[in-house]
Amino acid sequence: MSDEKGANAEQAEFWSGPAGAKWIAGEALQDHTLSEVAAELLALAAPQPGERVLDIGCGTGAVTIRAAEAVGDGGRVLATDIAPPFLARVATRAAHLPQVGTFLGDAQVADWPEDGFDLSVSRFGVMFFSDPAAAFRNIGRALRPGGRVVFAAWSRTEDNPYWQIPREAIDAMFGPQPRPEPNAPGPMGLADKDWALAQMRAGGLTQVACETRDIPILHDGGAAGASALALKIGPGARALADAGAGEDEVEAFRAELERRLLPFETGGSLRLPSSVHLFTARRG
Ligand SMILES: C[S@@+](CC[C@H](N)C(=O)[O-])C[C@H]1O[C@@H](n2cnc3c(N)ncnc32)[C@H](O)[C@@H]1O
Structure with missing residues (x-):
């Protein structure tokens, strides 16, 4: 491809x-919003002082920074992403952490500037590969033998209120929208965990496993705040773009989403169930 x-x-x-x-x-x-996912991912990955960590699809570096704090200044975290604006942001955010470096590249094909990493982590950065097996093989190349892999990826939309609620709101407003092809690159690219595990094995990783957890998605601004954010980032934004929504429709969607999110609000804060696969593996 x-x-x-x-x-x-x-x-x-x-x-x-x-x-x-x-x-x-x-x-x-x-x-x-995604802080509990970072916490559970890193609890499972357990980066140790002095370890070297590769963060795949690091975005603005939320996981990078937590990992850097865990490994300390005797360790190393290389934050890698395919999009330059994110890396500029990570460099600014992590300026006080000398153990953090950034690398621009496509994890599927990158010629890594460093290798021998103890651990590779990713929060929602590994579902976008055109050839996941090739990507997992390339990530494995960056690890030392026995090095650990811990990746978070969304489970199926239907099992995932964080994704299903915006989809239902969009379908209610615009009629049923086309569903993505199974296993196609995108947020749900590794939702079929058996397929994903097969891709990891095909990429030469060993001891591959997956645990699916309900990890709460949070918003301090409650249903109103979450529905406003959803117009910009995440499932709502993607659904609106796919539906080609105009300005009035966007506001109508926000109001509809807020209405559907309200049952998950307590004391002004939102706590929405989700379904997240936590994949673990090792380089053989
Ligand atoms: C959903 S965001 C997650 C960002 C970050 N990990 C977080 O949890 O906040 C997905 C990230 O993966 C990156 N990405 C997508 N395809 C990639 C690839 N082939 N190689 C490296 N990064 C990639 C995107 O640029 C984006 O930063």
């Missing part, structure tokens, strides 16, 4: 464009 511009050129373009800019603008809110 590669072409002359690169195996994942569409993803590079997508994340370097308005979608990435909105993600950066909403960074603080988004970091809180």
